[in-house]
Amino acid sequence: MGKKNLDDRPAYLTADDAKYSLGVHRGPLPPAGLDESSQLEHVESAGGLSLxxxxxxxxxxxxxxxxxxxxxxxFLNxxxxxIFLPVFFTVAIPAISQMVVNKSDLVLVNAAVxxxxxxxxxxTLKSALNLKVALPVRIEDIDLNLFVRDTGPSNPWAQITIDGKTIKGNTTLGISEKHTPLVNLTxxxxxxxxxVxxxxxxxxxxxTTNSYLGVLKSRVTMDKDVLSPTLDSFSGFSISDTSLVATRPDGxxxxxxASLPNPSVLTLEIGTLVLDVKSGDLLIGNTTLxxxxxxxxxxxxxxxxxxxxxxxxxxLPEVIKSQKDSLSKGQLSLDTVTRTVTWNGTLVPYYTDVMKQLTLTANVQIVELLKNTIHNLLHSNTSLSDMVHSAGGNSSITKDILNSARNNTGGGGTSLLSNKLKNNLAVRNLLRDEHPVKRDSIIDSLVELYTKL
Structure with a gap:
């Protein structure tokens, strides 16, 4: 039998077991002549596994x-x-757009009824809208309900349509001189x-309308309260330049x-107002605007x-009693309450109903009323001085009469003024219901009061 070559003999250990044999991972042996520490460094830096x-x-x-x-x-992305993109475009973008609208500023800059x-x-309604975003936003036409917050948007008093527009920065939206039916009069x-x-x-x-941020479309709802100053019960109302005049054909x-302040941005065409005039609870006449x-x-x-x-x-006693406090200040306190409001000859029920609830009080200066009345009754286009001149006489006598009447130092001026009033047809018509003796007494009292002014 021939002798087997050692190289042909199978390995003593299998590949799996070989890793457990001693020195299998030791790497190349160090060269001779190295000390112990150098040999260790050589082993650690060898190509085998490092410890x-x-x-x-x-x-x-x-x-x-x-x-x-x-x-x-x-795969996860x-x-x-x-999942995210559909949610972003269908939920997030509309929510962001709605939030922008909710936080926007809407200011009423002009309105007219x-x-x-x-x-x-x-x-006419003009409002300034500021969305507070840098990018321009385009909106389609929007149908708006105009309502009172307490009654809710389901009960609007009118409905308007605002044309679509591109909004960038501070933009004005609104309508101008639009015929608007009143859908709910209450x-x-x-x-x-x-x-008022x-x-x-x-x-x-x-x-509600569609808004576009570039090509991104979203549905937004504008639900806002636009605050603005209003009439405040016509605070500051007054009547000036009052005067009695000769009775005209219409009475x-x-x-x-009449001074009527309007602190709002609203222009209101009211129409013709007829107001009852009262002294206390006594009805003493009416006025018309x-x-x-x-x-x-x-x-x-x-x-x-x-x-x-x-x-x-x-x-008269009742009038004097109700005017006691005002008379001490040289005034007449007159209350006016609206009777009717008409426009173009037709009763306006909503203005009438509201204005009837408002009492406007005016303090009329007695001095002004008396002076204007005497001037207007005697000569509508001339002053008292001109009237006295028309009585005749030289200028020095006229001045003496006028000074005498005003200073109450003599009876000539007073008598002349009383006679002019007593013989004036306008004055006689104004007091036509009074007995002549009482009428003359009233005139004398008025002249005496006038001379003391």
């Missing part, structure tokens, strides 16, 4: 992790985007009441000017009226 644990950097760990699991991450018919008005009357009586009130609006014997239109700021409007002098004289 020292090596710390890898984060980038190396991440790179190794990514190489092993990138397919998993790609696809699933995430498939004209041609107040019983069932419609001509409406709610509209409530709004008019708030405008409150110092500040809200115009409540609600509507008018009182003229003056023709074709009244209130614009923002102070408004001075001419008034005409009928003062029932017969009633005043008949109830």
């Amino acid at each position: 020292v644990k090596k710390e890898r950097k984060k980038k190396e760990k991440f790179a190794q992790h990514w190489k092993r699991f990138w397919c998993c991450y790609l 696809i699933i995430f985007l498939a 004209m041609q107040p018919r019983p069932d419609s008005i001509k409406l 709610t509209w009357t409530d709004y008019v009441h708030n405008v 009586f409150k110092k500040e009130t809200a115009l409540s609006i609600k509507g 008018t014997n009182l003229v003056g000017n 023709e074709n009244l239109e209130l614009k923002p700021g102070p408004n001075v409007w001419p008034l005409t009226g009928i003062l029932d002098l017969g009633t005043i004289l008949k109830h």
Whole structure:
């Protein structure tokens, strides 16, 4: 039998068991002549396995992790985007758009209510909208309900449509001189009441439209209260330049000017107001404001009226009693309450109902009333001095009479003025219901009071 070659013999240990054999990972032997420490360094730096644990950097760990699991991450990202993107475009974008609208500023800059018919008005509304975003936002036409917050948007007093527009920065939206039917007169009357009586009130609006941020479309709802100053019960109302005049064919014997402040941005065409005039609880006449239109700021409007002098004289003790405090200040306190409001000859029910609830008190200066009355009754276009000149005589005598009448130092001027009034047809008509003796006594008392002014 032939002798086997040692190289052909199978390994004593299998590959799996070989790793447990002594010296299998020791690496190459160190060269001869090295000391012990040098031999150890040689073994540790050899190409075999190092006994020292090596710390890898984060980038190396991440790179190794990514190489092993990138397919998993790609799959998870696809699933995430498939869920997130629909939610983002259908929920998040509309929610963000709605939040922008809710936090936006809407300020009423101009408004006008004209041609107040019983069932419609001509409406102008201009508001400044600031969305507080840098990007321009386009909106489609929006139908708005105008309502009172207490009654809710389901009971609007009117409905308007605002044209679509691109909003960037501070943008004005609104309508101009639009015929607007009043769809709910009860709610509209409530709004008019708030405008007349409150110092500040809200115009409540609600509507839904589509908005576009670039190509991103979202549905938004505008539900806001636009606060603005209102009439505050016509605080500061007064009557000035009052005077009794010769009775006109329509019975008018009182003229003056009414001051009606309007601190709002709202222009109101009211119409013709007829107001009852009272001294205390006693009705003593009425006044009329023709074709009244209130614009923002102070408004001075001419008034005409009928003062029932017969009633005043008949109830003179009652009048004096009710005017006791005012008379001590040299004033007459007159209360005015609206009887009717008409526009173009037609009763305006909502204005009438609201204005009937408001009592406007005016303090009339007695001195002014008396002076203006005497001037107007005698000579509507001339002064008292001119009137005395017309009595004849040289200028020095005229001046003496006038000075005597005003200073009450002699009877000539007073007598002359009394006679002029007693013989004046306008004065006689004004006091036509009084007995001649009583009429003359009233005139003498008025002249005596006038000379003391």
